[in-house]
Amino acid sequence: MDIESDIRKLRSYVEAEAFKGYDPYDALNSPLLNFLTCNLKYARIFFIQVLKRLPFNIRVLLGIKKGLNPKALGLFLWGYAKLYAVDKRQEYLERINLLLDLLDETKSKGYSGNCWGYNFNWQSRAFYVPRYTPTIVNSSFIGHALIDTYRITGINRAIEMALPIRNFILNDLNRKVEEDDFCFSYTPIDKIAVHNASLLGASLLIRLNKYDKSETAESAALSGLRYSMKYQRGDGAWYYAETDYQGWIDSFHTGFNLQSIRYFFEEGFAEEYKKQYQDGIVFYRDNFFLEDGTPKYYHNRVYPIDIHAPSQALVFFSGCGEAYKDICRLILAWMQNNMKDEKGYFYFQKTPSITNRIPYIRWGQAWTFHALTECLYHEKIERNTE
Secondary structure: OOOHHHHHHHHHHHHHOOOOOOOOOOOOHHHHHHHOOOOOOOHHHHHHHHHHHOOOOOOOOOOOOOOOHHHHHHHHHHHHHHHHHHHOOHHHHHHHHHHHHHHHHHOOOOOOOOOOOOOEEOOOOOOOOOOOOOOHHHHHHHHHHHHHHHHOOOOOHHHHOOOOOOHHHHHHHHHHOOOOEEEEOOOOOOOEEEEHHHHHHHHHHHHHHOOOOHHHHHHHHHHHHHHHOOOOOOOOOOEEOOOOOOOOEEEHHHHHHHHHHHHHHHHHOHHHHHHHHHHHHHHHHHOEOOOOOOOOOOOOOOEEOOOOHHHHHHHHOOOOOOHHHHHHHHHHHHHHHHHHHHOOEEEOEEOOEEEEOOOOOHHHHHHHHHHHHHHHHHHHHHHHHH
């Protein structure tokens, strides 16, 4: 389980690609497929899902080009910051500054604060999102990465880019209000209440408050937290969302919820939710992994096994202390043995009969880079403090 070797090989791969790549959901970047949809919702969904599920890559034939995905850039930034924390090399600082430049270039324009979307149009059952429409998920992950980059490196530009994200979250997103609590929308153009998305935004607000105090932001963050804690099930789980067609429980979104809640504890808030948080961890640990570390997609179904699941599990459990080291080792070993290519990149998904080996830049490489560097960071930091 040589994490450092895996990180070196993955770094070589993504740096050779200049951090560009394809995405599972980039079908509408094809001029041909975009034309064939005739602007119809279910035609868009059809082409996105077909291309996502193909185990071989035909994007070159469809005119889809490799691109810079803002969320991937944020996750890579996060990883390089953690590498710098472990070993203060100049080359890591150079990559950090490059990624800050790229994030600045790919910001969405015309909003109240800094924010980021995807570099492709996408259509879900709920709504259609034109490329670079900012999302709370992208903006929050990037914001967390910027905070930790500043915390680790002291680069002022990182926190200066992070703080204006607060204005986007507070001013541009819609809210589903229930008495004194509310859930942030996913984008400025929808009104869907998705727990992991709202919690990510709320947790970013509470972390940013350390660097620029705002009672409005604190109140909004705590309101968002209360909303989703109210919807946690008795067994510790959350449905993805509360709509009739989004009532699934999956691995990595459960991990996002728990990670976000942990940020509140780290900032000195939400002690009243400690038991619910612990119940959530137990549900996560007991329902999404087989005895050999195989990561399940859903709580009640294994397949498709998706690289997001072990990656987020490693990010979360590596920060949970000694009691969770064994499960981290199992998940990491399974990921290395089953999802890693000899060229250094990581595969997308596995089914009982097929492994989709397409090296998606955001979905696979950025997330595994984030996960591996998180494991390394905790391993080195804990070793140095023993």
